[in-house]
Amino acid sequence: MPDVFLNGRFLSQSLSGVQRFAAEIVKAIDQLIDRQQLPARLSDASWTLLVPSNAEERLSLKHIHIARVGTRTGHAWDQIDLAVAARNGTLISLANSGPVLHRRHHIVLHDAQVFRHPEFFSRSYASFHRGLGRLYARTANLITVSEFSRSELSAVLGVPSDAITVCSNSAEHLAEVEPDTSILERLDLGPGRYFLAIGSTKKNKNIRLATDAIKSMPADHRLVIVGAEDERVFRHSGPMPDERVMRVGQVSDEAIAALYQHAAALIFPSFYEGFGVPPLEAMLFGCPVIASDIAVLREICGDAAEYCNPTDAGQLSLLMHERIEKGPLSAFERQRQAGRLARYTWTSSALALLNSI
Numbered sequence: 074m075p076d077v078f079l080n081g082r083f084l085s086q087s088l089s090g091v092q093r094f095a096a097e098i099v100k101a102i103d104q105l106i107d108r109q110q111l112p113a114r115l116s117d118a119s120w121t122l123l124v125p126s127n128a129e130e131r132l133s134l135k136h137i138h139i140a141r142v143g144t145r146t147g148h149a150w151d152q153i154d155l156a157v158a159a160r161n162g163t164l165i166s167l168a169n170s171g172p173v174l175h176r177r178h179h180i181v182l183h184d185a186q187v188f189r190h191p192e193f194f195s196r197s198y199a200s201f202h203r204g205l206g207r208l209y210a211r212t213a214n215l216i217t218v219s220e221f222s223r224s225e226l227s228a229v230l231g232v233p234s235d236a237i238t239v240c241s242n243s244a245e246h247l248a249e250v251e252p253d254t255s256i257l258e259r260l261d262l263g264p265g266r267y268f269l270a271i272g273s274t275k276k277n278k279n280i281r282l283a284t285d286a287i288k289s290m291p292a293d294h295r296l297v298i299v300g301a302e303d304e305r306v307f308r309h310s311g312p313m314p315d316e317r318v319m320r321v322g323q324v325s326d327e328a329i330a331a332l333y334q335h336a337a338a339l340i341f342p343s344f345y346e347g348f349g350v351p352p353l354e355a356m357l358f359g360c361p362v363i364a365s366d367i368a369v370l371r372e373i374c375g376d377a378a379e380y381c382n383p384t385d386a387g388q389l390s391l392l393m394h395e396r397i398e399k400g401p402l403s404a405f406e407r408q409r410q411a412g413r414l415a416r417y418t419w420t421s422s423a424l425a426l427l428n429s430i
Contacts, residue, residue, distance in 0.1 A: 075177070076162035077115070077430075081124035081139070082151060083168040084131065087301070090242070090350050091183055094218070095167035096132060097246050101423035106136040112427050123158050125150045163430060170205065171213070178213040179430050181240065182206060184347025185225035186277060193276045193345070206230060216240050216426060218348040221369035238429035243417040244353035246326075252334050252358070253327035260297065260319060264335040265400070267295040267319075268393060269360070271329075271341065271351040275300075279365065282342040284318050285386035286393055292317075294397070296340070297332060299324055333358040338396045341365060342383050349373050353417060356410035359402055363392050373417075377409040 079102075083095040099122060105111050106120065120137040125146050132139070143154020148170065155164075156172035164171065166180040187206065191199035209215065210230035216238045217223050227234040257264065268287065272278030280298060287296040295317045324332070333339065339355035341364045352362045352374050364370040366380035379396070381389040402410070 076119045078159040078164045079122045080166035081122040084128035091168045097419045101419040103134045103137045173208040180213045181216045185229045188229040222347045240422045240426040242348045243419045244357045250326045250330045252331035254331045256328040269336040270298045272300045277345045279342045279344045283340040286389040289390045333360045377413045
């Protein structure tokens with residue numbers, strides 16, 4: 074088996090769902106090496122995480138060597154510096170991008186959103202990434218994060234579905250986090266007196282549905298929106314329309330854990346997702362989930378969530394009122410959540426990826 078290189082460009086990017094996935098898969102591979110549980114054909118491989126000069130040092134790895142290579146950044150680093158450094162080995166790219174000409178390249182494309190909903194992005198971004206996706210379909214082995222995304226990528230790229238590996242997300246990265254309840258005091262939030270939304274105002278997140286629905290909630294209930302936005306990539310979906318809506322930006326894992334733990338429910342009304350991690354994170358802390366009735370969230374959440382039409386604020390409002398009346402989850406509802414969480418682990422996902430290379 075040749076040397077295996079991991080594309081570490083994600084360590085030069087701000088932390089969002091894609092970058093979290095990449096970091097957790099790298100850590101899971103490192104742990105598999107430590108426990109000597111790699112697939113047999115990879116047992117003697119040498120592992121290196123190649124990173125650009127502007128990468129942050131936020132991973133502590135025992136067995137995977139980290140090497141800074143090249144002088145470029147961004148896509149230029151992918152296509153030139155990374156391609157040269159990894160030319161003699163197998164390359165795994167975990168965050169939607171990598172060199173298009175590498176001969177032994179395995180790449181995770183997280184969704185087909187630039188094909189299905191180009192209106193969610195700037196024209197230049199959507200066009201560029203559609204072009205990259207088509208090139209990867211011809212030159213690399215494709216991996217994605219859900220059965221839904223496998224079907225989507227197969228359809229838009231013309232790749233047989235069984236040629237695309239599924240390597241799912243997980244919520245385990247928050248399992249050992251101690252909730253920091255001081256955020257409730259800082260934001261003047263009472264337990265059970267607010268609804269939580271993750272994703273800020275990126276258009277695919279459809280946060281406007283939740284901001285419309287909160288208008289009919291009891292006056293002492295608020296909507297807290299967590300997450301940053303990148304207007305260079307995503308088109309803004311409009312201003313926040315109600316004084317009870319609180320946009321708090323990015324917060325620590327400890328703070329988001331506390332917000333999940335004490336929310337009346339997570340509202341996740343997305344139009345489109347490749348996976349949808351926040352519902353699983355919410356379930357980890359016993360937070361009720363009201364999710365958009367789209368195929369991928371049905372796949373991930375199963376019978377452990379309530380579902381709303383992503384264009385019907387009235388239906389969402391009704392579900393939110395019902396959740397207030399029900400209060401905290403019952404033991405049966407918690408059991409359903411536990412069943413969904415058990416399906417998704419970083420170790421099983423890392424093994425699925427490694428078994429495909």
